[in-house]
Amino acid sequence: MKVVLTPLGRVHRSVNELVSNVLARTFNSEVTVHSELSIPGECVDSLRGQVRADCLTTWLMSRMRRESVDYDIALGIADVDGYIPGLNFVFGVAFPSLKTATVYLARLRFGVSKDGESYSKFLERMIKEVMHELGHLLGLRHCSNPRCVMHFSNSVFDTDMKSWRFCSKCFRELVARGVYVSSGAVLNS
Numbered sequence: 001m002k003v004v005l006t007p008l009g010r011v012h013r014s015v016n017e018l019v020s021n022v023l024a025r026t027f028n029s030e031v032t033v034h035s036e037l038s039i040p041g042e043c044v045d046s047l048r049g050q051v052r053a054d055c056l057t058t059w060l061m062s063r064m065r066r067e068s069v070d071y072d073i074a075l076g077i078a079d080v081d082g083y084i085p086g087l088n089f090v091f092g093v094a095f096p097s098l099k100t101a102t103v104y105l106a107r108l109r110f111g112v113s114k115d116g117e118s119y120s121k122f123l124e125r126m127i128k129e130v131m132h133e134l135g136h137l138l139g140l141r142h143c144s145n146p147r148c149v150m151h152f153s154n155s156v157f158d159t160d161m162k163s164w165r166f167c168s169k170c171f172r173e174l175v176a177r178g179v180y181v182s183s184g185a186v187l188n189s
C-alpha cells in the first residue's frame with residue numbers, strides 16, 4: 001500500500017516522521033512525504049477562523065491527481081482547526097471513495113504544554129486520529145469498543161481513553177479486506 005503524506009501548511013517535522021514510521025510499520029506501507037502545500041484560500045473560513053475539512057480533503061485529492069502522484073491512500077495533516085458544516089469541529093475526515101483523508105491538529109493540543117511529556121501526549125493523540133481516518137479509508141466504520149482506535153472521539157478525552165490500536169474485531173475486518181496489519185497494532189483483549 002502506497003501512502004502519500006502531505007503537510008498542509010506548516011507542520012512540525014516530528015509529526016511527519018512519526019506518522020511515516022507508524023504507517024510503514026503498521027500497514028507495511030511505502031510512505032512518501034510530499035512537500036508542504038499551503039492551504040488554499042477557498043477552504044479557509046475566516047469568519048469562523050477554521051478550515052473547511054471537506055473542501056480541503058477534496059482539494060488534496062485533485063491536487064495529487066493533477067500531479068500524477070502514484071498512491072493508494074492520500075493523507076493530509078494540517079496544524080489548524082477544521083470543521084464541516086453541521087459540526088463545530090472535526091479531528092479529521094476521511095472520504096473512502098476518494099481514498100483521501102485529512103487530520104487537524106489544533107484541538108489535539110488541548111491541555112498540552114511545551115514540555116516533553118506533554119508533547120508526547122499530543123503526538124499520541126495525533127497518531128490515534130491518523131490511524132482512525134486510515135481505518136475509515138480502509139473500509140472500517142465506528143467501533144463500540146472504547147479502547148479501539150475506531151471508537152468515535154467527541155473530545156480529546158475520548159481520544160485519550162482509546163488506544164492507537166485496532167480491536168480484534170476491526171483487525172479481522174481489515175484482514176478480510178486483504179489489508180496487512182502488523183500484530184503490534186492490534187489490542188490484546
Ligand SMILES: [Zn+2]
Nearest residue numbers: 132136142152
Ligand atoms: Zn470516525
Ligand SMILES: [Zn+2]
Nearest residue numbers: 143148167170
Ligand atoms: Zn474496533
